[in-house]
Amino acid sequence: MQLPSATTLPRKVVVTGSASGIGLAVTASLLEAEAGVVGIDIAGSPDLTSGYEHIRGDLSTFDGIAAVMAELRGRRCDALVHCAGIMRTDANADIAQSMGEALWALHVVAPQRLCELLLPTMPDRVGRVVVLSSRASAGRAGRALYAASKGGSEALVRSMALTVMARGITVNAIAPGPVRTAQTTDPNRADAAVALPPMGRLIVPQEIAATVLFLLSDAAGAITGQTLVQCGGLSLAPPSTATPQRGADHETL
Numbered sequence: 001m002q003l004p005s006a007t008t009l010p011r012k013v014v015v016t017g018s019a020s021g022i023g024l025a026v027t028a029s030l031l032e033a034e035a036g037v038v039g040i041d042i043a044g045s046p047d048l049t050s051g052y053e054h055i056r057g058d059l060s061t062f063d064g065i066a067a068v069m070a071e072l073r074g075r076r077c078d079a080l081v082h083c084a085g086i087m088r089t090d091a092n093a094d095i096a097q098s099m100g101e102a103l104w105a106l107h108v109v110a111p112q113r114l115c116e117l118l119l120p121t122m123p124d125r126v127g128r129v130v131v132l133s134s135r136a137s138a139g140r141a142g143r144a145l146y147a148a149s150k151g152g153s154e155a156l157v158r159s160m161a162l163t164v165m166a167r168g169i170t171v172n173a174i175a176p177g178p179v180r181t182a183q184t185t186d187p188n189r190a191d192a193a194v195a196l197p198p199m200g201r202l203i204v205p206q207e208i209a210a211t212v213l214f215l216l217s218d219a220a221g222a223i224t225g226q227t228l229v230q231c232g233g234l235s236l237a238p239p240s241t242a243t244p245q246r247g248a249d250h251e252t253l
Contacts, residue, residue: 008218010078010128012036014118016059016110017084019043021181022132025205026081026212027052033213038077040068041084059084059110060102068110069117076121079128079216082111082153087134089142100145107133107149108156115160115171125168128216131157132208133175135231150175154227161225170224172215177231179203197232 013030017023018039024046027037031051038053039045045054055071058064084106088095095103111131119127134150136143154173161171178194180202196202211230214220229235 009033009035009213009216010126012038012077013079013081013216014038014040014072014077014114015081015083016040016114017082017132018054019046021083022176022179022205022208023081023083025209026083029206029209029213038072038075060086060106062105062109065105065110065113069113072114072117077118078122078126080111080114080118080130081212081216082114082129082131084110085132085134087136087143087146089146091142095145100149103145103149104152108152111153112156112160115156119160119164119169122164122169125221126218127164127167127169128220129157129160129169129171130212130215131171131173133157133173133227135175135177135229135234157227158225165224168221170215170221172220172223172225173227174208174211174215175227175229175231176203176208177229177234179205179208181205197234198237199232201232203230203232 009030013035015023015027015030015037018027018037019041020043023041027039027048030037031049034051036051038055040055040057040059042056042058044056055068057068057071059068086103086106088103115129131153133153136147136150140147157171157173164171177197208230211228215223
């Protein structure tokens with residue numbers, strides 16, 4: 001029996017959160033593999049090679065989701081990777097006032113609406129969806145609304161996987177531990193320190209991107225409805241006592 005090629009990837013991929021962090025690493029990896037990318041981000045377009053198209057939009061509001069969908073309507077793509085995300089504690093004033101609406105919109109409503117729009121025209125046995133969740137979906141003290149929104153994204157993944165299973169389209173989630181990006185320099189995250197995982201270092205975005213590309217490949221065609229925990233050993237042991245300095249560029253999704 002000949003194994004499928006792990007390098008066979010979808011040719012046109014929609015990536016949310018494409019301007020920074022994991023989303024940027026995924027976008028750069030896809031472009032390097034000569035796939036076309038339509039990126040969606042609240043920020044402006046990153047400086048990337050040809051093959052990239054940028055849509056600026058805010059997926060943390062219902063009006064913003066509708067505007068992005070209007071931009072995408074009528075386009076065909078082979079895959080969706082939802083990397084856009086924010087971490088806010090329950091003590092965050094905006095989150096407390098809105099009862100977590102932005103978290104729910106960004107982590108659950110946005111991927112659901114994008115799936116509803118894009119899945120019908122994805123090619124059978126080629127189409128792929130990957131959603132970035134978080135290890136925090138298992139529960140974190142002081143982050144109940146965030147954890148609930150990430151748990152909701154994993155339930156969405158299972159439901160969508162069941163919906164398109166007969167077409168051979170796969171839908172999966174990745175739940176990272178602490179990832180080295182720029183998000184913790186955001187003042188809104190000042191109350192959420194990040195400790196090193198037991199492996200003694202932070203995960204780098206390119207490691208998550210490599211997992212995303214595997215799940216997009218034909219070699220992962222029998223994996224669907226799953227959440228892959230990529231946490232640097234946090235599922236096995238308590239975090240390291242060594243704590244990164246405040247202001248270092250890292251995040252927990």
